Structure formats: C-alpha cells, structure tokens
Amino acid sequence: MLNVENVTMKFGGLSAVSQLTLDIGKNEVVGLIGPNGAGKTTVFNMLTGIYTPTEGEIKYNDKVINGIKPHKISSMGIARTFQNIRLFSSLTVGDNVRISHTNKTDYNLAEALLRLPRFFKAEAALDEKVHSLLALFNLYEKREEKARNLSYGEQRRLEIVRALATDPKLLLLDEPAAGMNPAETHDLMNLIGRLRDEFDVSILLIEHDMKLVMGICDRINVLNFGKKIASGNPYEIRNNEEVIKAYLGEKGGEGTAKNA
Numbered sequence: 001m002l003n004v005e006n007v008t009m010k011f012g013g014l015s016a017v018s019q020l021t022l023d024i025g026k027n028e029v030v031g032l033i034g035p036n037g038a039g040k041t042t043v044f045n046m047l048t049g050i051y052t053p054t055e056g057e058i059k060y061n062d063k064v065i066n067g068i069k070p071h072k073i074s075s076m077g078i079a080r081t082f083q084n085i086r087l088f089s090s091l092t093v094g095d096n097v098r099i100s101h102t103n104k105t106d107y108n109l110a111e112a113l114l115r116l117p118r119f120f121k122a123e124a125a126l127d128e129k130v131h132s133l134l135a136l137f138n139l140y141e142k143r144e145e146k147a148r149n150l151s152y153g154e155q156r157r158l159e160i161v162r163a164l165a166t167d168p169k170l171l172l173l174d175e176p177a178a179g180m181n182p183a184e185t186h187d188l189m190n191l192i193g194r195l196r197d198e199f200d201v202s203i204l205l206i207e208h209d210m211k212l213v214m215g216i217c218d219r220i221n222v223l224n225f226g227k228k229i230a231s232g233n234p235y236e237i238r239n240n241e242e243v244i245k246a247y248l249g250e251k252g253g254e255g256t257a258k259n260a
C-alpha cells in the first residue's frame with residue numbers, strides 16, 4: 001500500500017530524515033519509534049504532503065505522491081492525527097466529526113438550499129455514521145459537548161474519530177496515547193486493533209508508550225537522528241542492542257522508553 005523509498009528531508013543543513021525506506025501492507029499496523037527529534041513527525045509531514053521530500057519517492061498504491069497537496073492526499077485515503085491536538089475547540093464533538101466528512105457529502109448546494117430529498121437522505125446517513133463512530137470511541141454521550149470540555153484522553157480519541165470520518169485506507173497516528181492514563185491506553189490498544197479489523201485500514205503509529213507499541217504492532221521501524229537503525233517484529237526490536245542503547249534502555253518494552 002505504501003512504499004517509502006530512500007526518502008530524505010533536509011531543513012537547511014540538517015537532515016531530519018535520511019535515506020528512509022519503509023513499507024506498509026494492507027491491514028498492517030506498523031510502528032515508527034525513536035527518541036525525540038529522530039524525525040518521526042517529519043515522516044508524517046512528508047506522507048501527508050505538508051513537506052515535499054528533498055530526495056526519494058513516496059508511493060501510495062503504486063502512485064508517486066511526493067509534492068501532492070495535503071487535501072488531495074487526504075482524498076486519496078491517507079488521514080492523520082496530530083501530536084498536538086488540533087480540534088475545533090468551540091464546536092461540539094459531533095460537529096468536529098461532521099466537518100471532516102463534508103467533502104464527501106452526496107448532494108450539491110442547490111439540493112441543500114432547496115432542502116431536496118437527497119439532502120435529507122445524505123444528512124441522515126451522515127448522522128448515522130458520525131453517531132456510530134462516536135459510539136465506538138465511547139464519545140456518543142458527549143456528542144453535544146464542546147470539544148474543549150472533553151478530558152485529554154477523550155480529545156485524543158475524538159481526533160482519531162475525525163480522521164476516520166474521511167474514510168481513510170491508511171491512518172497515521174501521532175502519539176495517540178500521549179497524556180492518557182494506563183486504563184485509557186489499554187482501551188486505546190483494543191480500539192486500534194478493532195480499527196484494523198472493522199475499518200479495513202492500515203495504521204502507521206508513532207508512540208512512546210512501549211506497551212502499546214509492542215502490544216499492537218505487526219512490525220516496528222526505529223529511527224535515530226533521521227536514520228532507520230532497525231526494523232522487525234516487536235520481539236526483534238525489544239532485543240536489538242542498538243535500539244536498546246539508542247532508545248529503549250535496559251528495560252526495553254516496559255512502559256515509556258528512556259529517551260522519550
């Protein structure tokens with residue numbers, strides 16, 4: 001589904017990402033981990049069209065997407081959440097999700113203004129979709145609440161719902177468990193597993209909570225100073241000497257990594 005081939009991103013003299021190669025298959029959950037400043041978010045910014053790589057190619061379903069505008073990439077089926085939550089804080093929970101779906105509504109302006117049947121049918125279908133997504137993420141009861149009144153963990157879940165409302169095939173999650181308590185993180189782990197199965201999405205996950213990463217990822221890629229230093233399954237990564245030294249620490253895979 002996604003092939004990142006020898007991709008480099010330079011900012012002036014700094015190579016934030018160097019010669020990165022990374023693949024994601026259909027329905028895979030792939031981890032992208034590494035110390036602060038390793039280049040993980042820069043990878044997301046390249047995949048979503050915010051940055052155009054300095055070198056290399058990013059292919060999505062065999063089509064090169066380097067340099068394509070973010071909104072176009074979103075409509076191709078790549079969605080993301082942000083490390084710093086970016087909700088519309090004064091809108092309701094429900095409207096935050098509806099907004100993400102607006103480019104997919106199945107009626108035109110005239111049909112909306114004249115309140116034609118297609119408008120009502122599409123709106124009812126949208127309501128149903130928004131409500132079932134919110135229910136899955138345990139946010140249905142909060143649908144009329146302003147986003148800013150949600151707890152931190154709820155806001156993180158709402159970000160994921162909003163990304164899902166665009167019907168992605170590839171979902172990029174940037175530290176979804178940041179600020180969550182252990183119980184919320186555990187629930188999130190189950191939810192991510194359900195997303196893969198029920199929404200037929202592939203997931204690329206940036207996360208410092210190693211319990212979550214090791215518990216959910218099929219494969220993990222490790223970045224350090226912009227370079228990939230390891231890739232493999234959770235067992236291989238947990239036991240990789242270079243990864244332990246650069247990131248995991250001696251208790252690799254227990255809780256939060258030492259350099260997070």
Ligand SMILES: Nc1ncnc2c1ncn2[C@@H]1O[C@H](COP(=O)(O)OP(=O)(O)OP(=O)(O)O)[C@@H](O)[C@H]1O
Pocket residue numbers: 011014016034035036037038039040041042043083
């Ligand atoms: N727009 C930019 N201009 C200049 N330097 C940048 C820019 N974006 C990122 N960088 C630099 O690139 C490097 C990688 O940053 P990035 O945010 O991708 O790391 P990260 O692995 O996501 O870190 P964290 O875990 O802290 O989120 C850092 O040195 C950062 O300062």
